[in-house]
Amino acid sequence: MRITILSLFPEFFDSPLASGLMGKARAKGVLDVSCVNPRDFAQGKHKSVDDSPYGGGPGMVMQLDPLARAVRALPEPGRILMLSPKGRPMSQALARELAAESALTLVCGRYEGIDSRFEELFPVEPVSVGDFVLNGGEAGALCLLESVARLLPEYMGKEASGEEESFSSGLLEYPHYTRPEEFEGCRVPDVLLSGDHARIASWRREQSLAATLDARPELLAEADLSRADLSFLRALPRAKPGRNLHVALLHHPVMTGERKVGTTSLTNLDLHDISRVSRSYGVCSVFAATPLEDQRALAESLVAHWTTGPGAAANPDRAEALSLVRIVPDLETAVRELARETGRPPLVVATSARGAGTITVRGLRERLAGEAVLLLLGTGHGLAPEVLDTADFTLRPIRPFGDYNHLPVRAAAAVLLDRLLGDHG
Structure with missing residues (x-):
């Protein structure tokens, strides 16, 4: 997959793109990521990429011309995604959808945002990584990039790892433990030391269900649940939501x-x-x-x-x-x-x-x-x-x-x- 990031601060991505699994995937050719700075396409002596907004108001707005030139210079832009609070919420389902593409372009806004005519000129798809404010789209682009990259063949090394993680099955993940068996009075659950793989699988499923009900109950509405899952969930003690x-x-x-x-x-x-x-x-x-x-x-x-x-x-x-x-x-x-x-x-x-x-x-x-x-x-x-x-x-x-x-x-x-x-x- 080819991913192009349009950002006024391409150095923001240097360390994340070189670290851990992301760095290994790029080295193996699983993922081709490049950063393009719209400032390189700005004209004039000062290479300006922003200006004051029409109608007045605080802050500056990213100019359309440098960004349009940058997009048109891309040999394979693919789907163009703009990180924006108004966009489609980022989810595991969207990550799977994007992982099937051959190319993506991630557009990172700065200042007060991008001239709105950008969305009239290009098939832009706004995507939001949450209801909060950031300095720019770079941090959100990293979230999107990693969630998509993890789904690519050969990225994880062991393919099952990606399928057992939070949200992959519509549920939060079960808790994990490793050596030592006991630390400062805290023991690893006995079932994980039993060697009984059927019991372990059942325990992990129940822990996943319980964690989801407690922290993100809305996920259960779309999760694939069996009758045994429903019986387990009904039996869990739970504070009455309407107690007050x-x-x-x-x-x-x-x-x-x-x-x-x-x-x-x-x-x-x-x-x-x-x-x-x-x-x-x-x-x-x-x-x-x-x-x-x-x-x-x-x-x-x-x-x-x-x-x-x-x-x-x-x-x-x-x-x-x-x-x-x-x-x-x-x-x-x-x-x-x-x-x-x-x-x-x-x-x-x-x-x-x-x-x-x-x-x-x-x-x-x-x-x-x-x-x-x-x-x-x-x-x-x-x-x-x-x-x-x-x-x-x-x-x-x-x-x-x-x-x-x-x-x-x-x-x-x-x-x-x-x-x-x-x-x-």
Whole structure:
């Protein structure tokens, strides 16, 4: 494979390209890597490669002309990849895809970036190595280069090495040990000293699964898992992700069909579906708040049927979900009960299909790690303005940029709980 790196600082790559397996691969001809400096194609006395941005602003922008000349001078550019935060995330799947190419060109930006017309003139594919800021594209190019090179035939020496590493199977790698058997009281696991290769393979698989569930659970959604894998994962002890989250379904004060503040009727379907979703995601409790005494009596009767009555024996799973439901007359009662149980008032977060919100899902997930949160869901046409105004935060709408945002409360609850508590990393 031929890889060309376009960089204003080609010396950045001198040591990495000469070290370890990379140096050996280049010496054997497995990989041909060359660096091209766009400054060598700049014109004028000072060989300038940057200039101030049109429209003003801080910093400088890489000029188009030297870079375009450099690309057009390449005998075999292949796929042109530009390291950029806006690009396709670098992954093992992308590395495999790129390893099948005969040639790649990696473009490293500097300063405030590259003149955007570069992407109009050439078939550029932006690639990102992470959501963080670097001085330039060189460090990202090294990550991409090494991840691709390792997949080339003869690069690793022992081909199995590359297939057993993290992400190759969609999972994180199992732990490794070597001599001595014991060091400062820490022993190598006995199974690795047993000589039983079947047991060792099974142990390594389980360790890989456990490590992935603990550190990168979102990877499991795409991993190739067997029934034995799933049984093992279900049996692992795990902290409940929703241990600090409580849900409140408010029937007053909410907006009615007449666009007035009023009260809505409690529904069997809402209680069933929201409690089942909440149990699936580990939510602590589901408050159903209505000021109407007959409605509270109806709800209590419904919950009792499924938790202590005939429904409990007929459908234990439904009973487990409905046991989360707590019937209260108003939001204030729910807040007082949680404050008494947790020792401090919960963070009250309202939901709405309107506005920009004052907290994002990521921000709320971070708050959930250390304090109790009461997430408010509105019936009818949503929570009344006085609820939105008195809540500590309003969660950003599910579809803030769409032209239609009118989900039923049960669907909204499912989406929000998945975003807050799902295995998305």
